[in-house]
Amino acid sequence: MRRPAWLEPVDHTADAGFVVGAATLPQLFERAARGLFALIGDLDTVRGIDEECIAITAQDLPALMVQWLSELNYRHQTLQRVYGRFAVESVTPTSLTARVRGEPIDRARHRLYTEVKAITFHGLQVDQVGRRWRARVIVDL
Amino acid sequence: MNRSRLNKLSDTLWEIPPTGGMRVPAHLYATERMIDTILADNAPEQAANVAHLPGIVRASLAMPDIHWGYGFPIGGVAAFDAHDGVISPGGVGYDINCGVRLMASPLTRQDLGPHLRRLVEELFRRVPSGVGSAGPLKLTPKQMRQVAVEGAGWALRQGHGTPGDLAYMEEHGCIGGADPQRVSERAYERGAGQLGTLGSGNHFLEIGYVSEIDDAAAARTLGLALDQLTVIIHTGSRGFGHQTCEDYLGLMDRAVGKYRIALPDRQLACAPIHSEEGQAYLGAMRCAINYAFANRQVIAHRVREAFAAVLGPGAGSAALRTVYEVAHNIAKFETHDVNGESRKVCVHRKGATRAYAPGRPEVPAAYQAIGQPVLIPGDMGRYSYVLTGTPRAMAETFGSTCHGAGRAMSRHQALKAGRGRDLLRELAGRGIVVQAQDRRTLAEEMPDAYKDVAVVVDTCARAGLSNKVAQLKPLGCVKG
Numbered sequence: 347m348r349r350p351a352w353l354e355p356v357d358h359t360a361d362a363g364f365v366v367g368a369a370t371l372p373q374l375f376e377r378a379a380r381g382l383f384a385l386i387g388d389l390d391t392v393r394g395i396d397e398e399c400i401a402i403t404a405q406d407l408p409a410l411m412v413q414w415l416s417e418l419n420y421r422h423q424t425l426q427r428v429y430g431r432f433a434v435e436s437v438t439p440t441s442l443t444a445r446v447r448g449e450p451i452d453r454a455r456h457r458l459y460t461e462v463k464a465i466t467f468h469g470l471q472v473d474q475v476g477r478r479w480r481a482r483v484i485v486d487l
Numbered sequence: 488m489n490r491s492r493l494n495k496l497s498d499t500l501w502e503i504p505p506t507g508g509m510r511v512p513a514h515l516y517a518t519e520r521m522i523d524t525i526l527a528d529n530a531p532e533q534a535a536n537v538a539h540l541p542g543i544v545r546a547s548l549a550m551p552d553i554h555w556g557y558g559f560p561i562g563g564v565a566a567f568d569a570h571d572g573v574i575s576p577g578g579v580g581y582d583i584n585c586g587v588r589l590m591a592s593p594l595t596r597q598d599l600g601p602h603l604r605r606l607v608e609e610l611f612r613r614v615p616s617g618v619g620s621a622g623p624l625k626l627t628p629k630q631m632r633q634v635a636v637e638g639a640g641w642a643l644r645q646g647h648g649t650p651g652d653l654a655y656m657e658e659h660g661c662i663g664g665a666d667p668q669r670v671s672e673r674a675y676e677r678g679a680g681q682l683g684t685l686g687s688g689n690h691f692l693e694i695g696y697v698s699e700i701d702d703a704a705a706a707r708t709l710g711l712a713l714d715q716l717t718v719i720i721h722t723g724s725r726g727f728g729h730q731t732c733e734d735y736l737g738l739m740d741r742a743v744g745k746y747r748i749a750l751p752d753r754q755l756a757c758a759p760i761h762s763e764e765g766q767a768y769l770g771a772m773r774c775a776i777n778y779a780f781a782n783r784q785v786i787a788h789r790v791r792e793a794f795a796a797v798l799g800p801g802a803g804s805a806a807l808r809t810v811y812e813v814a815h816n817i818a819k820f821e822t823h824d825v826n827g828e829s830r831k832v833c834v835h836r837k838g839a840t841r842a843y844a845p846g847r848p849e850v851p852a853a854y855q856a857i858g859q860p861v862l863i864p865g866d867m868g869r870y871s872y873v874l875t876g877t878p879r880a881m882a883e884t885f886g887s888t889c890h891g892a893g894r895a896m897s898r899h900q901a902l903k904a905g906r907g908r909d910l911l912r913e914l915a916g917r918g919i920v921v922q923a924q925d926r927r928t929l930a931e932e933m934p935d936a937y938k939d940v941a942v943v944v945d946t947c948a949r950a951g952l953s954n955k956v957a958q959l960k961p962l963g964c965v966k967g
Contacts, residue, residue: 459928
């Protein structure tokens, strides 16, 4: 995938991360999900065939971001699926509902780079700067 | 961190004296040449932060391969009083019981000769690696609970291994006190299909040979001779351990408030060892420790099968002997002399390896005279090392030493540096056959991306924390 302007990699010596910017909070969560799967593999090779619904809660907005990405990583690893399309329907500081689309991993077609062990709270930022939302996430590889 | 905060205690030891809430000093093992690079990172600050934790004994310790981690630095060792101390998932890391096994074959690299490429291909085929690597074993919930309690012994009961293996593993491949009830359903789900798989990142499987011997007597005791073929397995507890760490970081975050523990960094979240939260984490972490022991045991079995398939039946099975297996992300109760008094402590080693001296009962009978073997992997182009533990490590670092090279470049920098280069061909030119799931992983993990492990190992030897026994050079490597 060609890196879009809203996604910047974070240079971390041992692990990896990204910064995403967005006009709205739902868009920020959608883009963070794309940021995660762009680390895992080449999103251009993923087709959004099947749809899954996700509803999660957390104690605050940064924790909600970790919970959201952890939920996607958990589904990716246990269901052996990759996801490429994310539609966040509602976000409050403590809850999120979304519909995501992906397909079963097919090593012949999907280019996959790395496993993500966990989404960390390390250097985590989810905030609004002026009218734009911004998130910084570091994952353990 | 500013150098003015440090006192130089010797050529290889620096102290950050206690200030503010630090209960003990922090001790960094590094040479004059290394210290400025280490100080440029945030890791020394993290080592000082660890010194704030309740019940910490003697000092917060940093090995020469220290680098920035989450809360605790990687390359950190901290021991907490078994009664008044704390336990912290951040002090162990996400990959609980990530570790290294060394195996040795009676064959030499000359014997391997033209079979190298086929052997690497066979290993790549038999040991699943990379994203979503799932093995042929799909464990039922009942079997997962058995693995969590029995560790490598479970794998042996399934016919994966030889009885001699267990004697040459830290904790004999199984730690007591594992409580399967304390592990989440998610962790069981993530681990169910991953037993016997390498994963990705810096994990690898390597065929090498003994390229240099520094201590002939110790090498003889370990059964290592020049040119002898070796195998290194580096992996951990896979999704089972990662999920367990994630589950308990949240619980510990809440425990910090409940037990009114003052922390300089929220990521040091911990709980008193004897609290309900502390006991729950210990029970779950030990399940992940056992899963990792079983994982490496199953992989070792697959490696033997690959050797037998390529080099003949006589090359597999017990002929490919386990020299030793160490853990480098772990917390364990151990007894150490502290100021002339024998004390039970909970030693957290996060990116650090146990290095017990000769004579300790935990060292295998055959190695009693030389001390516990320590296995330090380097990068896929240069070398790895076999060391042994020392009395000095017992006295200063709770019997601990370094664990690896540490990265010199971020993954992003490595990708840039690798652009336009044919790394497979470059490595082949040096006589090293590599199979990786993706060329991007190969670039991220290329030799230049890592520091020279020899510098780390030499510093530990100069500091007296371990003895150099042998150097191993790679011939073939499987990367996730």
